[in-house]
């Protein structure tokens with residue numbers, strides 16, 4: 001199937017619905033609040049009801065894969081149905097799977113989340129670069145070939161992140177691209193991930209996004225990354241339950257082409273299950289985010 005590049009589709013969806021990404025995280029407490037059991041049938045009903053309520057009101061959703069996998073094969077089947085509903089409804093999807101492995105295994109992860117033929121295919125998937133951004137090439141290549149995208153963890157929202165992500169790393173010469181370049185100088189691991197993704201985007205515009213947490217207030221490290229040359233989207237989890245507010249984003253994410261996609265899961269889902277209440281919560285948060293004037297594209301738009 002031929003589809004426009006993910007970054008262009010994301011830019012267009014953000015222009016229409018605003019930048020907010022709603023995380024689909026069926027935690028036990030939320031399932032109870034929405035009147036569902038903590039089992040495979042419960043996460044399926046929760047996810048599909050959320051998609052039905054959110055379609056046409058937000059640009060993109062981000063199902064948290066772990067909260068479906070915890071219910072075994074039934075949970076994975078539920079996730080397949082949630083992803084299919086979202087695709088049918090024209091709602092973009094980011095599978096928050098955080099995959100990363102040696103290249104041969106990465107090829108299988110890539111096929112699972114990004115191949116047209118896979119029942120788990122999403123519009124984009126989150127990837128972990130701990131084995132090196134170059135090890136993610138099978139997923140990046142498949143995303144480029146199928147009009148999908150990847151979001152590579154750069155500076156995550158958890159308080160433990162700086163111990164690894166703020167360490168100094170050898171940096172590839174940008175002219176080489178991941179896996180090919182000579183080494184020169186040192187910079188933070190998080191910045192080197194961003195720079196490697198920028199090199200990917202120079203060849204395949206907008207395919208490689210990054211994840212940068214919204215929680216500068218708790219980790220003290222969201223600020224200071226140079227996203228100006230990324231040339232791809234930025235997924236920003238941590239709004240709401242983790243303590244970040246829209247105001248925390250204004251300065252850290254002002255520079256770059258974007259689109260910048262702030263994400264909230266538990267806090268926004270707590271407004272449900274009433275669809276009207278969910279719409280109102282999304283509209284209020286999208287309004288606050290729009291006021292910030294975050295980069296909204298164009299990336300291949």
Ligand SMILES: O=c1ccn([C@@H]2O[C@H](COP(=O)(O)O)[C@@H](O)[C@H]2O)c(=O)[nH]1
Pocket residue numbers: 023025064096155156157158211212213237238239240241242263264265266267
């Ligand atoms: O740096 C990261 C990367 C991913 N996440 C994921 O986003 C949601 C956040 O949920 P909230 O309820 O809005 O806190 C969750 O699925 C995380 O695994 C992140 O928080 N930080």
